[in-house]
Amino acid sequence: MQFFANRDPPASALISSYGKHDIVWMSNGPEWRQLRKIFVRKLMSSSSLNAGYGLRRQEVREIVREVYKQVGLPINIGEQIFLTILNVVMNMLWGGSLQGEDRKNVGVEFRQVVGEIVEMIGKPNISDFFPVLARFDLQGIKSNTKKLVSWFDRIFDSVIALRMDVDVDDKSEAKKENKESNKDFLQFLLELKNQGDSKTSLSMTQIKGLLLDTVLGGTDTTSTTLEWAMAEILKNPEIIRKVQEELDEVVGNDSIVEESHIPKLHYLNTVLKETLRLHPAVPLLVPHCPSQSCTVAGYTIPEGSRIFVNVWAMQRDPKAWENPLEFQPERFLKEPGKCDYQGNNFQYLPFGSGRRVCAGISLAEKLVAYVLATLLHSFDWKLPEGVKLDLSDKFGIILKKSEPLVAIPTARLSTPELYN
Ligand code: HEM
Structure with missing residues (x-):
């Protein structure tokens, strides 16, 4: 319903969206359509995603090398995965990534800042409920968000300044040609700024x-989903056996996973669907706001209300799902077409639905499956001695595990060269 395509950002999101100048929080209208079109066509089209495979592959090989160095030791899986996803996203945006010591040190700081901004956006704020109190910022949410966003702002300023410097210095034909074929998102956006009508x-x-939309929307959602998937798999030895059997059949254990294998990994794909059913990364979607009063199922929804769609509850509803609390990927094998990620079935909406459906689905789908397949193909995983798996979650705009998942990898491929 197009009435629901508006947003009503809380005070914190007004800051994180640079005053609603982004895709996530801008109201429905020509400016939002233009931004979303640029984002989807330039970053999410099949040709762009195919062209970016080399960079994704490089980062996925890096996580394999990192984990291989720590075989036999307990590792924080969510942290490793976040660093990989962050590098993929930064590569797409401005062609940079964190390497060596920076991968760990700066990457961990990035994760913390992303997590804190997400927490500020999800935190109930008195200023949002009682606008007369807004200027007092009683919980310090606005001032905190400002501080966190300025951390990103400094990074953006420095990559943009660097890019503009390079542009001024370098007008040679060869470099221009090279730039044309390797244009990253930032380059494309700066050209639109300078040349657009x-x-x-x-x-x-x-x-x-x-x-900021891409960094905030693309990193914590995907890495949290992967952490949940690994946790559910570790809890179910039968599932890990089936996933690895499929991987050995499709990829073989003397080879490495490539993104082209993903469409053939039917069982692994159902594991991801089931993960997103029980642990939707954005459990209440991003709040919607009707642009005019309307009636839904007999209830009047006044214009301008802030609407939270509880997909977490819908995806556990016993009227819609058999044994809703059990992790059973097979349920998606029975009717493979029933639940897609586009929100065509209202029982299953992990990416939302309609005009404001997630703008990054095509990347998320590829990346999550590729990383999960690689981690399960290259390694066996077990919990540290005496540790009990904790599957409780922590409320927020992104639904995270309350305790980080720590597990011990063992190599399972035929030769050490496959870990290079
Ligand atoms: C497993 C990973 C992901 C999940 C579960 C997820 C989920 C969602 C959800 C539920 C929404 C709100 C939909 C609504 O309000 O109806 C959303 C919006 C959005 N997502 Fe994602 N997302 C994921 C990954 C990504 C990635 C990788 C990117 C970009 C790199 C991205 C970019 C966005 C953007 C820009 C929006 C705002 C769309 C709009 O308001 O028009 N997301 N996402």
């Missing part, structure tokens, strides 16, 4: 809004 031009604020 009044309809297509972008402001610097919108550019930063798009960068």
Whole structure:
């Protein structure tokens, strides 16, 4: 329903969206359509995703090398996965990634700042419920969010300044040609800013809004989903056996997983669907806001209300799902077409539905499956001695595990060269 395509950002999100100059929080209208079109066409089209495979592959090989170095030791899986996803996202945005010591040190700081911003956006804020109190910022949510966003702002300023410097210095034909074929998202956005007409031009604020959307929307969601998937798999030895059997059949244990294998990994794909059913990364979606009063199932929804769609509860509803609390990937094998990620079935909406459906589904689907397949194909996993698996969650706009998942990897491929 198009009435529901609006947003009503809380005070914290007004800051993290540079004043609604981004895709996630901007109201439905021509400016939002333009930003979303740029994002989807430039970053999420099949040709862009195919062109970016080399970079994703490089980062996935890096996590394999990192984990291999720590075989036999307990590792924080969510942290490792976050660093990989962050590098993939940064590569797409401005062609940079964190390597060596920075991968760990700066990457961990990034994770902390992303986590804190997400926490500020999800935290109930008195200023949102009683606008007369907004200027007092009683819980310090606005001032905290400002501090966190300025951390990102400094990074964006420095990559943008560097890019502009390079542009001024370097106008040679060869370099221009090279740049044309390797244009990353930032380059494309800066060109739109400089060359676009009044309809297509972008402001610097919108550019930063798009960068922050991609970092915030793309990293914590995907890495949290992967951490849940690994936790559910570790709890169910029969599931890990089936996934590895399929991997050995499709990939073989003298070879490495490639993204082209993913469509053939039917069982693994159902494991991901089931993970997103029980642990939807964004359990209440991003709040919607009807642009006019309307009636839904006999209830009047007044214009301007803030609507939370509880997909967490819908995806556990016993009227819609058999044994809803059990992790049973097979349920998706019975009717493979029944639940897609586009929100066509209202019992299953992990990415939302309609106009404001997640703009990053095509990347999320590829990346999550590729990382999970690689981790389970390259390693066996077990919990440290005496540790009990904890599957409780922590409320927030992103539904995270309350305790980080720590597990011990063992190598399972035929030769050490496959870990290079
Ligand atoms: C498993 C991973 C992911 C999940 C579960 C997820 C889920 C969601 C959900 C539920 C929404 C809100 C939909 C609504 O309000 O109806 C959303 C919006 C959005 N997501 Fe994702 N997401 C994921 C990954 C990504 C990635 C990788 C990116 C980009 C790199 C991304 C970018 C966005 C953007 C830009 C929006 C705002 C769309 C709009 O308001 O028009 N997401 N996502």
